Amino acid sequence: MCLRKGLFHENIEILLSTELVNLEGEPGKFQATLRQKPTMVNASLCIGCGACSQVCPVEVPDAFNAGLTKRKAVYLPVPHNIPNTYVVDMAACTLCGQCEKACPTPRH
Numbered sequence: 001m002c003l004r005k006g007l008f009h010e011n012i013e014i015l016l017s018t019e020l021v022n023l024e025g026e027p028g029k030f031q032a033t034l035r036q037k038p039t040m041v042n043a044s045l046c047i048g049c050g051a052c053s054q055v056c057p058v059e060v061p062d063a064f065n066a067g068l069t070k071r072k073a074v075y076l077p078v079p080h081n082i083p084n085t086y087v088v089d090m091a092a093c094t095l096c097g098q099c100e101k102a103c104p105t106p107r108h
């Protein structure tokens with residue numbers, strides 16, 4: 001059985017680049033406070049094709065591989081992640097616009 005099947009449930013909402021800031025309450029009635037970081041890519045439009053990453057001219061060490069490999073400034077943080085959405089590392093991005101031109105979906 002594929003363990004990822006468990007992620008597709010009507011009561012599970014996957015939130016990208018989100019961290020838990022605070023949790024209050026008790027079982028059955030929790031109140032969670034979340035902080036969502038901007039990814040610069042519209043997750044509802046991204047099809048995970050990777051065209052943006054192919055044309056991106058910026059390469060930086062890939063933290064996922066402990067810096068042993070390189071990744072682009074627009075990249076997939078984790079292989080086979082769900083949803084399969086790319087993100088922009090604004091610390092590395094030069095705002096050249098190449099990724100936007102290469103993207104096959106309308107305005108991200």
Ligand code: SF4
Nearest residue numbers: 056093094096097099
């Ligand atoms: S705008 Fe940023 S992420 Fe996009 S191709 Fe240029 S450097 Fe890469």
Ligand code: SF4
Nearest residue numbers: 046047049050052103
């Ligand atoms: S080119 Fe557009 S649709 Fe394809 S992975 Fe990049 S952001 Fe997503």
